[in-house]
Amino acid sequence: MTTVRAAARELLRSRGVTTVFGNPGSTELPFLQDFPADFRYVLGLQEAVVVGMADGYAQATGTTALVNLHTAPGVGNAMGAIVTAAANHTPMVVTAGQQVRAMMTMEALLTNADATALPRPAVKWAYEPPRAQDVPAALARAFHIAETAPRGPVFLSLPMDDWDVELDEAAERAARHAAVRRVHDLTAADRPCVEALARRLEAAVNPVLVTGGSVDAEGAWSAAVALAERRQLPVWASPVEGRVGFPENHPLYQGVLPPAIGPLARTLAGHDLVLVVGAPVFRYYPYVPGPLLAEGCELVLLTSDPGEAARAPVGDALVAGLRPTLELLAELVDKRGDAVPARPARCAVEVPEADGEPMSAAIALAAVASAAPEDTVWVNESPSNLQLFRDHVRVDRPDSFLMTTGGGLGFGLAAAVGAQLGRPERPVVALIGDGSAQYAITALWTAAAYRVPVTFVVPANREYAILKWFGRFENTPGVPGLDLPGLDLCSLARGYGVPAHRATDPAHLAELVGAATAGAEGPVLIEAPVTTVPPTL
Template sequence: MRTVRESALDVLRTRGMTTVFGNPGSTELPFLKHFPDDFRYVLGLQEAVVVGMADGYALASGTTALVNLHTGPGTGNAMGALLNARANRTPMVVTAGQQVRAMLTMEALLSNPQPALLPQPAVKWAYEPPRPADVPPALARAVQLAETPPHGPVFLSLPMDDFDATVTEEEDQAAQVTAARRIEHAAAPRPETVRSLADRIKRAGSAALVVGDDVDASGAWEAVLRLAERGGLPVWAAPASARVSFPRTHPLHRGELPPAIGPLTRALDGHDLVVVVGAQVFRYYPYVPGPYLPGGTELVLVTRDAEEAAKAPVGNAVVADLGVTAQALADHFPACDPAPVPDRPTKAPQTADGPLPPGTALAAVVAGAPANTLWVNESPSNVPQFHEAARISAPGSYLFSAGGGLGFGAAAAVGAQLGAPDRPVVAVLGDGSVHYAVQALWTAAAYRVPVTFVVLSNARYAILQWFAQLEHAQGAPGLDIPGLDIPTVAAGYGVRSFRAAGAGELTKLVRDATGGREGPVLIDVPVTTELPSL
């Protein structure tokens, strides 16, 4: 008879999940021993970094990531990153070791007394199999749940003595059959629903589209683009977007909606119909009160997420596949030639003494990066300047955390590069953000992952200074972070590091790093502070 470990590994092979992101502890060693040659183990030095790397890997590769954590303490360390993964709708199976079953009742050291409760509400499902033989089918079920829209992380607690237990031939075969199942999630709306919405768009005096992260994540980019062009619809990006879901060079693109109720409503003034595709209605913060929509404006949400439809404060909703629905809507409009995409503007690097303005620095970074760059952003106060400089116009080219917690950027960039090895990955990070996942630099160096980290350093949490203004909280402590020597920190982890003295040098450093691809490079860029505005 075979062991639970052998059966579980075959389940993972069947699902193509042979990369394990982890930080091992004693309760995980029984799973990891005799690690098979066809699996890859990616070590992170802290569990939040482990989950962040898996997050970026899944989003960049379009696959489901596998994470291995150390029982309760490791899961606790990872919770912030798991909340980000939940907000990012990342398909991820998180496993954590558990004490041997014989000592669970007495809650021996390293027992997780509430394994299904601890990771809530960051996961879609949390489970500890009741018997060792249930571990392989539980893994198979976990993958299916992670991949069911809305995608998200799931959690399994696995007692350490389960892996050497045996399974019968029937139990083993049943687990493999379960793992081999494929489920297609492509629910189509009723034809009359599509026809009614298309007629509403045609009758509207000024209809608009708002596109969200799930357009890019679900592969609906081309269908939504076709709908916008055929319908002549101006397109807004949903507030606080974590992905780019419509080409930012397109003549119909109107920018990103502000993430507050009152300002967002003012931005939509003049539109009598708003069709939201693949976005929450809406991702608000900070609180600036006002009506949810301009007077006389109607809203329709198209989403794959029934919960997202239920919690929207306004408008009707259609729960269906985004690409199928957008294509069906587009078919109700006459075909037209695709709009020409303007050439990406290039700006000559500017010379300046001292710290660079963020826009100047980001333009220099973009000038040095290849056209097919996959961008990871965690410089919250500089997001508008980034989009103005990069003007991303291809799907699958931008990752930002939808969860609002820092620590995603550096870790996700390492995972994204592992998940998309044929594309250059450039991470734009704040000097405050980078330290939430600074251990990711070690993984990048140890595995020679050729990420280019660009750190915009202004010695402060600038986004918090902006919030302090909005919330009338001036004088709050802890918003300045002087004395950071990020190149030295990076060098300590084994990453080649530089400090750019000007825009021209910055462009050259980025060009050399993304062209050489000989391992990770960190470029520290002193910048001035420009606070956002609503």
């Protein structure tokens, strides 16, 4: 006979899930005991960082990440990061230990009293198996739910005395069946529906394509490019997307749409059909009233998320897998006009001249862009500088940009570590605001302890600059707590074991980035003092 622990580990091996992100407590020790040599445990010093690292890892690898947290307090610490993972559509199985079954009714210390309620509504499914024998099947179900559209985190509460329970022959056979089952759901839309959409595209006088992060996450990048080129569609990026869904150096690429109702509608004015692919309609913020679409403009949404389709405030929707549907759509539409000009070849970007001390954020970002390798994976959590980043860093290949879509902070520093663990063959450069960095600062310890070669670049403006911009926009003067004097990112990094440098000018910054990304054997943090450039709508 075999134990629940052994059956669960075989299930994880069958799915290729041998990396566990965690922060252990006493209720997790039975799961972790005699940890197998073919598994990897990635320790984070705080639970939100653990989930953030798993988020970056899952997105970078295209697989489902496994997280192990400490009963109710650990789940509570992680909730902000779980909310972010849900917004990012990140497939993730979050497990947490639970008190032994004999003491759950009396709610002994470390009992998660209402385990399945705590992580809701951020998770797709929350469950505590009624018997120890049900743990393998519950784990299998958790992976299936996390991986089917819309992808996202799920939660399992697992009592600590379940792991040593021995399975009888029937239960062991059921566990083997659970380990080999697979669920596939990303199918093309019904052909008549796609044919109807093709006719609408062909009939439109001035159609436009808007792409979102799910285009990248679902492997539909090439299909989106093929459709745009076949119909010569101008392409906008949907606002506040965590991934890039279209090459930003392509002649058809127009830029990023503003995230407010009125400005977005004005930007798309003149188009009679808007095809949105792999994004909600839309992530609006702040509130700027106006029509959702200009007069005479229609919208169609293609998404794999039924919730996004249902809550869209305007237009029709088609719920289906993005890649097969776009591939079929590109086959069905007639070719329009002449061939699209080829994308320009990459050329060396010169290091900009200094424009003052401290340098402006625009100059700093240009310097970073000039020195980073072509195949860089970019992680961004510098909200006040995001607009400038998209101006200077043109992502031209899939799987190369990660940002949170959840609206909170704490994703970037941790996600960059996870992304590098998942894609060790590619350099990872993380642009993290000095305020944002504090939400996940302990991720630096993990980067150092596991020698994860992330290049952290901190454009430090000593304030919550994005909040000051919102304060001006919303006419809310006199708000306290928006300045961050006294932060010393280099000292903090060194305290966690990460080598750190402070850039003095653009040339020095480019030199530091170039050295850090050239085959580094571990993480490096570069602080670049900058002046603030407010974003615009």
